[in-house]
Amino acid sequence: MHVNRAAKLTAVPGGLSPQALALACCGMLVASQVFAADWPAESKNWFERGPGGGLSILLVVLWWLWIPLWAGCSSWVAKDMGRWNLSATVWPMAMTFPFFLAAVIAWWIPSAIAGLAIMGVAWAVPTFTYVFVRNGRAPNHEKVLTPGHILDCAADALRPMGIKIKRPPKEVKDSLPEVQLADADGTPMMANSEDEAQAAQDAAGLLSIAIAARSMKLMVERNAATATVRQLVDGVWSTPRKPAAQGVFASKKDEEWENVPAPTPKAAAGAVAALERVCRIDVQGKKSRRQGKCVALSDGKKIPLSLEVASSDALERAVVSLQLPIKPLTTITELGVSEKVAEKLQTLLSYDRGLIVLAAAASNGLPTTFDVVVNAADRMVRDFASLEDAHDPPIEIQNVKRCTWDAAGGISPLDALTQAMRSYPQGIVTRDLSDPELAKRLVEMAASDQLVIVSVPATDAIDAVAQLLKLGVSREALSHAVVGVLAGRLLRRLCPRCREAFATPPDLAAKLRVPVERVPQLWRASPIGCRLCRGLGYASRTGIFELAGGENFSKAILKGDRKLLSQAAVKDGMRPLGVAALDMVLAGETSLEERQRVLQKS
Numbered sequence: 001m002h003v004n005r006a007a008k009l010t011a012v013p014g015g016l017s018p019q020a021l022a023l024a025c026c027g028m029l030v031a032s033q034v035f036a037a038d039w040p041a042e043s044k045n046w047f048e049r050g051p052g053g054g055l056s057i058l059l060v061v062l063w064w065l066w067i068p069l070w071a072g073c074s075s076w077v078a079k080d081m082g083r084w085n086l087s088a089t090v091w092p093m094a095m096t097f098p099f100f101l102a103a104v105i106a107w108w109i110p111s112a113i114a115g116l117a118i119m120g121v122a123w124a125v126p127t128f129t130y131v132f133v134r135n136g137r138a139p140n141h142e143k144v145l146t147p148g149h150i151l152d153c154a155a156d157a158l159r160p161m162g163i164k165i166k167r168p169p170k171e172v173k174d175s176l177p178e179v180q181l182a183d184a185d186g187t188p189m190m191a192n193s194e195d196e197a198q199a200a201q202d203a204a205g206l207l208s209i210a211i212a213a214r215s216m217k218l219m220v221e222r223n224a225a226t227a228t229v230r231q232l233v234d235g236v237w238s239t240p241r242k243p244a245a246q247g248v249f250a251s252k253k254d255e256e257w258e259n260v261p262a263p264t265p266k267a268a269a270g271a272v273a274a275l276e277r278v279c280r281i282d283v284q285g286k287k288s289r290r291q292g293k294c295v296a297l298s299d300g301k302k303i304p305l306s307l308e309v310a311s312s313d314a315l316e317r318a319v320v321s322l323q324l325p326i327k328p329l330t331t332i333t334e335l336g337v338s339e340k341v342a343e344k345l346q347t348l349l350s351y352d353r354g355l356i357v358l359a360a361a362a363s364n365g366l367p368t369t370f371d372v373v374v375n376a377a378d379r380m381v382r383d384f385a386s387l388e389d390a391h392d393p394p395i396e397i398q399n400v401k402r403c404t405w406d407a408a409g410g411i412s413p414l415d416a417l418t419q420a421m422r423s424y425p426q427g428i429v430t431r432d433l434s435d436p437e438l439a440k441r442l443v444e445m446a447a448s449d450q451l452v453i454v455s456v457p458a459t460d461a462i463d464a465v466a467q468l469l470k471l472g473v474s475r476e477a478l479s480h481a482v483v484g485v486l487a488g489r490l491l492r493r494l495c496p497r498c499r500e501a502f503a504t505p506p507d508l509a510a511k512l513r514v515p516v517e518r519v520p521q522l523w524r525a526s527p528i529g530c531r532l533c534r535g536l537g538y539a540s541r542t543g544i545f546e547l548a549g550g551e552n553f554s555k556a557i558l559k560g561d562r563k564l565l566s567q568a569a570v571k572d573g574m575r576p577l578g579v580a581a582l583d584m585v586l587a588g589e590t591s592l593e594e595r596q597r598v599l600q601k602s
């Protein structure tokens, strides 16, 4: 872990700049000398003041040497204090004013040596007090001025001169976020008894591990005899992991992660009860299905949680969904679409007419793909209308007019389309197309003179065609309308820090039809893991995509079965999902196991 070091001059928050103060301080002193009635003669004695208060050059130089030392320390304190939640008023004041006063006194008191000593004390007392206080709050590896830290600094300083000091490996503690349960408004939960406090702590502990691992869901299941905890990370359920050796890693070699032991049924029941309490779920009624909302306060951030509990006499299952902040994707290539496919898709989006279908299986990022692709269309120049269910409106896309249907209120999707057409849009978009009448009408319009973008839950591009045909769309209309079908899946990326290389087995290379010389080694997930992936072996996700569309594909829709359609799409230049995934394997970005897992999902 990187350790903060002193001596970089930056501004102190709140307008107190050490440089400015140092300048003001010196300026005042120089001015006071210049305007003094008699300019004191320079002292010939090195350590005593001369007649009229004059100083020797040595003493003046020593006085000036205190200034950068003090300025550097104040600046470091200003930067450092925020990390340990120390007062932003007290510490800058303590660092500045005693020293300022001492500097003025030092210039004027009879003994110059005493003056310099006073400056030293005014610098040292606040600085070391600060170090003492902040070290009390910092973990071991971030403490400063400890023997280890001083050795580190010395080694860093000597290295450029070619001198190497051997240092023991740094111990890095695994730090989990501190989690506190709070109700939906964010008010922290108060425990009424020791048991309740323990239960809340157990629940917070599970959430802490889940949050650190970027889990979207946490599941606690128990019967009378056993309990299990699982978490959903990047679309895969797994057992929570923890560092094997008390969470302290002396070196990369020592880093070993293992499954967190399952809680006892009693502890699991307590943790779920604590969550139900904070969600204000009425457990008296003992409904078999209960749900509620609360918040996890994690290192000062509010993470909304929703809890669903299903229980029978023998079994209780609680699922917590965590709304972790995610970085929104904005461009097509950020989704994982290759440059070539992105270029082709961008061309399709500029057409005046035609049907663009976006497809993905459930929880494979279809809403995100849809938003990003519609955003990439030139909706600022052309008018787009979005057809949406009034009861399930998605996130609004800028400059796209919304027209809603409301089944309960007697407004059908076709009515919404009619309403949209009144403003003569140049593009129509709708998600999760499932209404047969709307599907038929949109495809007809796309075949004649309208650009239509729809999303369809489907496993791949060929399946998307099958899904549209299932909705009753005619083959002829679809064949005329389709300009492109973009289908994608989410694939986990190997942790770049702990992935393991292995020699490519020749028979595997033959099966994959790649020469062994080209890919001498492949990579797999480490079973041990590291702190980057939190013991999981995979550290992030990306999309893989296939784009079907072209003359052969359109012709094949007229008569084609799955195999024929697939061949036609490849003839038109589609790189199927399997090939896209294989590229990732060969590049060491993912494992063969992950490729297989993702491709099986159909």
Ligand SMILES: [Zn+2]
Residues within 6 Å of the ligand: 495, 496, 497, 498, 499, 529, 530, 531, 532, 533, 534, 535, 536, 537, 538
């Ligand atoms: Zn790792």
